[in-house]
Amino acid sequence: MRKATLLIIFVLLAVISFFISVGVGAVKIGPVDIARSILYEKDTVNYQIIWNVRLPRTIVAALVGICLALSGAILQGIMRNPLAGPNIIGVSSGGGFFAYIILIIFPQYYYLVPIGAFLGALFATLFIYSLAWKQGALPTRLVLAGVAVSSLFSAGTNTLMAFFPDRVQGVLGFMVGGLSAITWQDFRMILPYAILGIILILFLPNKLNILMLGDEVATGLGIKVEKTRFIFIIISSLLAGAAVSVVGLLGFVGLIVPHIVRLFIGSDYRYLFPGAIFFGASLVMICDTLARTLFAPAEIPVGIIMSALGAPFFLYLLRKKEAM
Amino acid sequence: MAIETKNLQVKYGDKLILKNVNFKVDRGEIVTIIGPNGSGKSTLIKALSRFIKAYSGKIYLNGRDIYTIPTKEIAREMAILPQVKHVSADITVENLVSYGRYPHLKFGKRLDKNHKEIITWAIEKTGLSKLKNRYIGTLSGGERQRAWIAMALAQKPNILILDEPTTYLDISYQLEVLELVKELNESLKITVIMVLHDLNQAARYSDKIYVLKSGESCQYGRPDRILEKKLLKDVFRIDAHIYEDKVNNCPYFIPHKII
Numbered sequence A: 001m002r003k004a005t006l007l008i009i010f011v012l013l014a015v016i017s018f019f020i021s022v023g024v025g026a027v028k029i030g031p032v033d034i035a036r037s038i039l040y041e042k043d044t045v046n047y048q049i050i051w052n053v054r055l056p057r058t059i060v061a062a063l064v065g066i067c068l069a070l071s072g073a074i075l076q077g078i079m080r081n082p083l084a085g086p087n088i089i090g091v092s093s094g095g096g097f098f099a100y101i102i103l104i105i106f107p108q109y110y111y112l113v114p115i116g117a118f119l120g121a122l123f124a125t126l127f128i129y130s131l132a133w134k135q136g137a138l139p140t141r142l143v144l145a146g147v148a149v150s151s152l153f154s155a156g157t158n159t160l161m162a163f164f165p166d167r168v169q170g171v172l173g174f175m176v177g178g179l180s181a182i183t184w185q186d187f188r189m190i191l192p193y194a195i196l197g198i199i200l201i202l203f204l205p206n207k208l209n210i211l212m213l214g215d216e217v218a219t220g221l222g223i224k225v226e227k228t229r230f231i232f233i234i235i236s237s238l239l240a241g242a243a244v245s246v247v248g249l250l251g252f253v254g255l256i257v258p259h260i261v262r263l264f265i266g267s268d269y270r271y272l273f274p275g276a277i278f279f280g281a282s283l284v285m286i287c288d289t290l291a292r293t294l295f296a297p298a299e300i301p302v303g304i305i306m307s308a309l310g311a312p313f314f315l316y317l318l319r320k321k322e323a324m
Numbered sequence B: 001m002a003i004e005t006k007n008l009q010v011k012y013g014d015k016l017i018l019k020n021v022n023f024k025v026d027r028g029e030i031v032t033i034i035g036p037n038g039s040g041k042s043t044l045i046k047a048l049s050r051f052i053k054a055y056s057g058k059i060y061l062n063g064r065d066i067y068t069i070p071t072k073e074i075a076r077e078m079a080i081l082p083q084v085k086h087v088s089a090d091i092t093v094e095n096l097v098s099y100g101r102y103p104h105l106k107f108g109k110r111l112d113k114n115h116k117e118i119i120t121w122a123i124e125k126t127g128l129s130k131l132k133n134r135y136i137g138t139l140s141g142g143e144r145q146r147a148w149i150a151m152a153l154a155q156k157p158n159i160l161i162l163d164e165p166t167t168y169l170d171i172s173y174q175l176e177v178l179e180l181v182k183e184l185n186e187s188l189k190i191t192v193i194m195v196l197h198d199l200n201q202a203a204r205y206s207d208k209i210y211v212l213k214s215g216e217s218c219q220y221g222r223p224d225r226i227l228e229k230k231l232l233k234d235v236f237r238i239d240a241h242i243y244e245d246k247v248n249n250c251p252y253f254i255p256h257k258i259i
Helices: A002-023 A031-039 A045-078 A091-105 A107-132 A139-163 A165-176 A184-203 A205-211 A215-220 A225-247 A252-265 A269-293 A302-323 B041-048 B071-077 B093-104 B113-125 B141-154 B171-188 B199-205 B229-236
Strands: B003-012 B015-021 B030-034 B056-061 B078-081 B159-163 B191-195 B208-213 B216-221 B238-245 B250-258
Touching: A002 A031, A002 A045, A002 A252, A002 A269, A031 A045, A045 A184, A045 A205, A045 A225, A045 A252, A045 A269, A091 A107, A091 A139, A091 A165, A091 A225, A107 A139, A107 A225, A139 A165, A184 A225, A184 A269, A205 A215, A205 A225, A205 A269, A205 B093, A215 A225, A215 B078, A252 A269, A252 A302, A269 A302, B003 B041, B015 B041, B015 B216, B030 B041, B030 B171, B030 B199, B041 B159, B041 B191, B071 B078, B071 B093, B078 B141, B093 B113, B093 B141, B113 B141, B141 B171, B159 B171, B171 B191, B171 B199, B199 B250, B208 B229, B216 B229, B229 B238
Parallel strands: B030 B191, B030 B208, B078 B159, B159 B191
Antiparallel strands: B003 B015, B003 B056, B208 B216, B238 B250
């Protein structure tokens, strides 16, 4: 029952984060007014602010958090490696490289960046997977191939930057990850993958729990290990790729959120998945709120806030839990 | 015939590990596979458990070619405890045992009362009732191995395959695990196939012993026929004296020197 209680706390945290994220800004709006504007009041200034500016950004922040957190939770499970995250399957490096190609070489097609990043992420994942394949793709080989391919893409990215130093300024935002200028368009881009992720938690936690027991045990229990692992990697890449294409390189969320949730709720994916969904959403909503209000009217990229706050908080939790 | 292999060959990369193995296990038997390091014991177990594919030859489960049976159906008939297994320290015993029900679960379905009764039964059968809410990370080696066996039992298998179930355990835990296996074999008529390193334990707990030497079957039979001076010399390169254990009614040996 303790796990159910923790889940409820995570849900409440997400609700509170939502109201803070929508309510705080140059104009402060209370929770009651937010609810009223969303539900029925259509002709006020608040309505304009909420619907056109704050709400798309908050919802996209939440969805990005969900996608990255689920992606990381899956990868840490199938690789049985606590350091696995979307970065390890090349999502960040692949997505980043393709986005840079567009931003630096064909800046006139800047609107193709989300698609490019998404395809790049998927391509990198498949590339890593095929490199790691030898009568099956073992987790250790996947991790090693991931590191190698990531540095290859980074080399490509750095080469681009070296050849076009004058255009680097424009891509900095993508690199650190940010949610400024998010519109309902971005929402429509990421929504299908977030829905996919949520369907996933309904049906697949048992499979992932069993995959965690090791390939041989999982085979013995009737799981087709290679096929299942491949499906999980693709889902994971789709989720993280969708997030990266909308906000840039925010992979840190995918590493840290599943860990934090695991420290509280344990490794059972029936609880870890929903926990990661609500905590991932909360974390990105709150960090984005800080990113746009801390130094208002100037805005700093949410990725910086995430790392500056997330890393120490994470280390604190880790030490505290170990001491217990 | 519970399990049978015909001219089984298994390769790791280019290397032929099992050369021509014909292995038969009758229903209700305890069969232990022994052999020196590198003789292919674990490879045979992995092939039987469909974890590595045969290069050539056939493996039959209850007379059916194992590669034609859906993997979940196999899992309802045969449970496997490999040497290498992982479990998060923060999973409870009951939780781990419940995974044994996976092959019986329909897609997207949850564990109902019937499943839960079987889980409780498996926990009782392995003497873990008091520990069922404990985290795996807090258990001793012997208790942990029993929890894994309980998971296998929850599969309700007719065949249980164990790859070195006593490795890394103290002698009392080793006996505890083997006694449990014997008890399961006697009370539930589960066919047991296992790999053991300790030949005296193999002699004591098996109906038959299967001896592998460099990937080929070399002897197969009752313990008193296997535990002989000549075989120990040929296969394990030791000079040994054979005695009889009158308490447990089985042969045992004491090694003297390496040949």
